[in-house]
Amino acid sequence: MSKAGRITAFFVLLPSIVLLAIFVYGLIWGTLTTSLTDLERVAALRGLPGQFIGAENYERLVNSGLERRFRIDMVNTVFFTLSFIAACLASGLGLAVLIDQKIQFEGVFRTIFLFPMALSFVVTGVVWRWLFQQNSGLNVLPTAIGLPAGNFSWHLSQDKLFTFNWADVPNILVMVVCGLVIYFALNAYMKKKSQRAAFLAAVAFLLLMLVTFNVPNQAAPLRSEEHGFNVALFSITIAAAWQMSGYTMAMYLAGLRGISDDLREAARVDGATELGVYRHIVLPLLQPITLSAMIILGHISLKIFDLVYTIGGENPLQIDMPGLYMYFVTFRSGDYGRGAAIATIMLIMVAIVIVPYLATSLRKERN
Template identity: 45%
Template structure:
């Protein structure tokens, strides 16, 4: 008994420094950032020894979403969401595809694995610079067709001013309710597929919200006094491409590790039962490594929400077409000296990332409990 308690004390003492440091430097500072975001710290005199800070509640957050001058931030936010979605689809799709190819043990598998994983070892600044050159308006990728005698491409990978899938920010509230209703219905259908008894609740809630928005959506307050279109800016395709290039090797490595972990017996058994290669992956391998897909989603989505250096290197600061909240935060804080507003953007990014990570943490803890 004595040894155990001594052990515990020792463990406590060893952990104490890191608990203290993490407590102060991570959680303490998150709290401080949140507090800053509720003040009006900024503008002239922001950098004095004792700057004037007044509590203004959630004014900064409100202004970011409905302020006349904040349309740049709103486009950045829309960019970040499209960026995350396309990065997830692209990197997971390409990574999975390469992993399946390599899992079938082609010749020189090790060589290819290294080749595909190699982009991961580059820093984002290097990737960004290389791809900025490759995607230059009249060079790199655009002149490839001329080598076979065709006309050069004319697409502006990084400087197109076109925007598709536009919506009007004025109607953001009804838009948000529609999204909630669709999410609820999808969860409901998924539960229905699993024959869960809670399915009906989710479905009914989703459908009711959907009908209400459809009927009374016009009565929701407008977010802005005037129309403001935001959408998917085609100039961000170049950035998405570069990020997929860098990260698909990483997802490939994750999947390959997963596939290698599946026993060969299982595959042989499936083949004996007459499963084609496609069916083996579709019904056996991919469902088995679902935890890996989830980890990949978590890792990629928070990378895309924090992305800074790649965009900075590819399209520079102050590019309204390809902006990202992280860049906006840096410039607002350290160039415009608007510390409170910068803190508010930082908190929003933090909440967005938490939206992905917290459900993951909860589910992984649950799994552990079940196994224990």
Template identity: 65%
Template structure:
């Protein structure tokens, strides 16, 4: 077995070297420069005056989460969480339903498959324009009841100012602590059921620490805001329009993934389950859905990173002027190129990168480990 720098390996390195250099400069180099800019007070006035940017550390990040003038960013973060969860659920549910329907070998399957996949051929800009008209309060869906002689609908869709499930920003640390507590308890019980008592014990200890922190600590103090002046947040109903538009475009993608997975499940496994007494629902519950779990995880990762960096769809449907559907990407654009606050805009960009990395990196690492084992 040859080792070292062989002729073939040298040729491969030389062929890859231009791409490596370009990626190093124009991807990772720019990321590093953006990270540095986020630690300065860089702005347009400063640059026009010829003055150097001053290093201010994490002040931009602190201002985004606690500054009185950065309420918009905190609204964007809440919108992103709600949009991501609902967008993923809608795409998975609709995609799974369509895939199961097509898996029944219905007549005209190729035509239906093409129809369901067609929205993916459109850009988010086109999707935004179409759905903005459909969701216009004075036209579109709201006037459909008039065809039957009924009064026009009054739902305001993407310009709605209604808010559900209200909470204060000061409560976010407490909400996150309770969420992590639930995850730790669930994981501890799961590992205990798998006879991995040591890992279960560690997770149980972590759950106890979180419970003590929630009970006797003061999680609300971590928000950095005055607890006497609650900052109201919640689920903005206007996001429903964005979720529907985005789900319409991406559900075909999850349908294609699930349909490929369904076609990869051998009929022998399904027949064996039926012989064991399972009805059709039981076959899906005990055979099909468990085998589709890896596809579901992959779809969640891909949809998650799309939702975290979404810009064009929301901007086309009225983002920028409408905080009820605003997202971090739009905030970054306006902060950087309209307000000319380059340092703070870079901080928003780095936070978006961190959010996407939290979703993508563990998945890529697990995929790499799986390939290494093979």
């Protein structure tokens, strides 16, 4: 591109750059600085700045006995994200494979499966809240075939699975990082990158030694309290997956239609079963779509608010999420500093999911 063309392109993009800098990154900076203060509603209405308190808001959220709800929300977010992504990928892939069989009335079924995506999470929440009532909805469905009514508490359940101690979170996080390092080490070894594989293996060994001697827990001591997977989250997972499975199906269906029929037929001629065709040819070719779907679904799950609020109301108990808690802390309690800290933590969680994907995509485009 010529110099004149670059100058023209710069001035064309300048308004967007200015708006982005002010209304996105400027507000992010404002939220970050507010999270380091004790700013409250009264002081804000008087135009007074909050007093700088450093990372005290973050320390309270992670370790204060009064902030147990936030820690429950963080654990809920992790479990909900994993279950939501798994449910959407499994159901979306299953529906896409079904439609890819050239069934009759394909357009009708595709429209039916995509319809929930056209609804807002508020509408979805209202519908599923009725279905989750203990004396109606899904619990009385078995009576239609002569079976006794169910007694599942759904979003009101108090049961927990996979319990752990919050004080062990540093060790758990290091183990997760260690698992990722081992995965990348094996990947490098399979690609004959022996030096990189050896380096990553050494890093994984070091991390395992740290966990063995309990170094992470001692370096970052946290409050001892029990947490776990709240069974009530199944209700949110079911409702959210019902709405987003059609979107995942559309992504997978586009990928399936992009795979050459000649490639599948050649595999069948070589003796591959239909299951083998999908296992060794179709699914590996769908990996980029799976990654994209995981990023999008993960982004949605980390920021979910309206579905939880609609199903659980103002006291969602075991299905609470950080976005909902941030709303109550900021706009109901008027604690802007603490609310900004929660928002910043949510931003970091989203960035952990989005930034590696964007970096990988940019690297592929450059190559």
